[in-house]
Amino acid sequence: MAVFQVQKKVDGDLVHFEFSGSLDEDAKLPVITEKIREVHIDLRQLKTINSCGIREWVKWIQPLSQTYEVHFHCCPKIVIDQVNMVSGFLPKNVYVESFYVPYYCEENDADRSILLERERDFRQPMGSNPGFVNFQETMTFDDVGGEYEIDVISAKYFKFLKVS
Amino acid sequence: MTEQRVKFPIRFKLILTLTVIPLVTLSLYLALAVDLFKKDKIAYVLDSSVTTTRAIAAQVHSNIGSILSSMQPIFEGFDLNETKFDHISQSLFQKESRFSMIVVFDLSSSTMPKKSAFLQKSVAADAYLTSYRAYVEQILTRINQENLLILPIDNGSNDILVGVKHHVQSAQKHWVFISVVQDTTLFEIFHQSDIYTKYLFGPNGETLMGPKDRDVNLTSIVAQEFGSFKGEYSNEGTKEVRTSKGSEFLASYAKVGVGELTVTSFVERGAALAAVQSLLIKSILFFVALISATVIVSVFASQKMTSALRQLYLATKKISHGDFDIKVLATSKDEVGSLAQGFNKMAVEVSRLMSETAEKARMENELKTAQVVQENLLPPPSSDLGAVHISGFFEPASEIGGDWWHYSEIGDRIFFWIGDATGHGAPAALITSAAKSASAIVECFPDITPAKALFLMNRAIYETSKSRFMMTFFLGAIDKQTGVLTYSNASHDPPYLLRASDEPLKKKDIVLLNEVNNPRLGQQRDVNFLETTINLCEGDSIALYTDGVLDLQNKSGESWGERRFIKSLLGAVSAKGNSTTVVETVKNEAFAFREDAPLNDDFTIFLCRFEGLEKAS
Structure with a gap:
């Protein structure tokens, strides 16, 4: 290691x-x-x-x-x-401030990650302000073919943002 | 295995080598030097000898020449008709002190030679002549072939008979003039006793003059060797001769140049090479002394050199008998000294390794015992508890591990427990033991809730480890009568609730049991654990696992990961097998991915299948 x-x-x-x-x-x-x-x-x-x-x-x-x-x-x-x-x-x-969300394409057997940024893509809950996250369950990328599916259990991965 | 005995110690080899090499080389040198010196000495002696012989021959030639010169005028005064010497001849004869007598013989007659005239200095001439009769007859016999004949009379008188033939062609007469001449000098030359033994030989090899104490064998050998000198040998030369008795001589000869006489000189080979002998003896003595010194030095040097080797040898014998408490003294600054130092280090290392091995073996034994004990901490791999069917699998990364899982019935509820202590191996295993003990106490309380149970478990873990080791933990309790699942999580991987479905399950169908989360057990002394509830339906499955399942790696270092785990789990559950089948399937797929790579963390998975509400009896 x-x-x-x-x-x-x-x-x-x-x-x-x-x-x-x-x-x-x-x-x-x-x-x-x-x-x-x-x-x-x-x-x-x-x-x-x-x-x-x-x-x-x-x-x-x-x-x-x-x-x-x-x-x-x-x-x-x-x-x-x-x-x-x-x-x-x-x-x-x-x-x-930012974190990666992994995606996976079974067709290509390839991984990809996208970076979510605070305020633009998500916010942690603070006081009475709830948190939010904008993400897509599936994505495509211009430089490579195939459909990429989010490679996490959303409810588990974004839990810290307390998004149900 | 029997020890090989030392048959030929290195010390002896060293002494032998140090002795044999100089012995052989010096011997060769000595032999060559002596041989060379001998040859040189012989050459020198022969050269000296021939010089001496030449000088003596010249002396003889001179003396005889002088005699002949003196005789000539006397002979010239002989009246051949009157057969008498004139007064001048007589006068010359009288003046010449060397001449004792001159006799003239007439050889004209074919019969006996006739004495014709003589000159004498004393009245005893006849008697004189009579005493030399045999010699005179010799001369007369031989003078016909040899016009000049010299015959030393080697009887102590120092006389020489000189015979000269005179032929008068006109008168057809042959006269022989024989003079008796005294030449002490000539005899002294040959009588003189020095390193060279000198001889005067006649034309037929007869010995005419020689030393007083004549070596008969030598004389005969010489006569044989030099035989007749007529034309067969050069005027002078050298030769090495050996007598019949084995005596060796170095000889030289030189022709006198008159009367076919030859002078020879002999020197005994031994006497000539006396210096060589002396050198040889002294060299041998020196040689012996040198070899003795070499042997003594070799003995001491080899003793010093091999002492460390001997110590090493004895030390290895001790080690072979298991005694590692040894130290070889290493004082020399050479390879042997380094070897001794290296050996000492090796002995210390071997001793240490053996101690470590013994300790390791002891620890392995203890671990094996601990493994047996830990196996008793775990429940049977599967059980049918009526409302709930449970099946599980656990494999530690080493002999014992930090994962623990359990199930039990407490009142009307089925409790299922899973925990993962920090790290793995013996320390983590001790925490699982504490967890097991705490669970045994918790089970004594039939109304206890998962949160309360975790509170008690937390206290037990905390008191055991004092925050040095913690445990993630999940505790759920299914009410057999209501189908309500109450759970509390202490930072463990949230289990998956898989609802019963006729359709194949997808990832989005997974319900995470992560509504509440609490600190790990043992993190702090007192924690108010939160719990929550969820309703279960018949056929619902709850999959519990530790992070060792997701972190399982293959030989390439690739992790199995959440994606593969979920896919395997959903596929197995969708296949409608029972909990045992599901667990077996997931385990097999995980281990197929792993191949024969070692586990990097403890692997635990178990499944609770809710079979439906238990009918009240």
Whole structure:
């Protein structure tokens, strides 16, 4: 399995992280010492998460979200699965800015993912404001033939947006 | 396997090699050097000998020449008619101190030679002549062939008889002038005792002069070897001769040049090569000393060199008997020293590995025991509980795993439980044991709800692991009388509710049991778990699984995934098999995808089929 790695960039009162590899018992999640206001984490290069990694994540994100506003970007399916399943994986004050929705074409035996973006395609419920998500059960793409079907159980995948 | 005994130690091989090589090379060198020196010495001796012989021959030639020169004027004063010497001849004869007598013989007669005249210095001349009669007769006999004959009288008198033939053609007369001349010098040359034994030989090889103590064998050999010198040999030369008794001599000869006389010199080969012998003996002694020193040095050097090897040998014997507590002393800075160091490291490593192997074997045994124990934590793979038919399959990724599933009847409800502890292996297995124990307590409460049950389970897990290990968990309870399913989820993969249908089921037909979600068991000490309910219809199936099912990988590292799992599940359920068949089908399809790749996580799947309300009895 690929080793968990972190790229960090501080930009004023924002810190940008890029996580890659496998989130497991050996993953060293970063410590923030700078005086910042927001934490932005790009998760597109995260490949796997195991149960030990989930434990480390929950231990890390809970206090982080109490101190900073945290934004997740380009969340892959493995992250959204845990967001939906594990209580505490996406605590308060943590926002998903964008996430991938996988599609599959049985005819081509090919996968494709589309990126949904906050406000344009979805919104997390906040207070009395309900959440929403705009997605299609099937899609076609200009560059390749065949019909692509959403490769998740919608009710399960978009649950964190509390869309029935 | 019997140990091979050391028959020829390396130490002996070393000593042998260090000794044999110089022994052979020095021996060869010695043999070559001695041979070369010997040849050189022989050549030198022969060269010296021939020089000496040549000098002696020249001396003899000079002496005889002098005698002949002195005789000539005397002979010229002999009146052939009167057959007497004139007064000048007499006067010359008297003055010449070397001459003792001159006799003239007439050989004209065919009968006995007749003494015609003589000169004498003493009155005892006749007596003198009589004493030399035999020699004179010799000369007279031979002088006819040889015009000049020299006959040394080697009897201590130092006299030489010189016979000169004179032929007067006109008178048809032959005269022989025989002079008795004393030449001490000449005799001394041959009597002188030095390294060279000198001989004067006559024309027929007869010994005329030689050392006082003459070697008879040598004389005869020489006579044989040099025989007659007439035209057969050059004027001088050298030769190596051997007597019949085996004595070896280095000989040289030189013709005198007068009277067909030849001077020869002999030197014993042994005497000539005495220096070589001395060199040989000294060399051998030195050689022996050198070899002895080499042997001694070899013994000590080989002892030092092989001591580490011997230690290694003894150490390997100890290891072969299971004793790893050894250390070879490695002081030398060469390959043997490095080998000893390497051996020490190896012994430590082997000892460590053996300890680890023993520990591993012990742990494996314990794991096997734990495996047996864990098997007792699991329910029978399938059961018909009247309203509900349950079938399940579990395979741990290692000997023991962190997945746990269970079903039980508590009052009028069928409880079904599934949990997945953090990680897998022994630590996760201990959590499942805690879960099993907690469930046993929960089952004592007939009215307990799934939420309350999870509350108790959470406390049990928390107290067991103190948040180091957690467990996702799903607990459902089907009321046999009402068909209501109450469930509570602690962050577990939400089970699929598959409604009974005559049509093949599709993905959109899946009802997720994820209306409520709670923290994982053991995450915090006290949690108020939420639960919810849903109505079941006859024929509805609930599929429960752990993430090991979705994460199952093949040899290429590809995951089975949710899509394949759902397709397999829906196909199996749509095929209208019972729960056992469905579970078996899904398991087989999953494992077919996996091939013989090892499980990367525990694999658990079980199915609850609601068979309909239980009629109240």
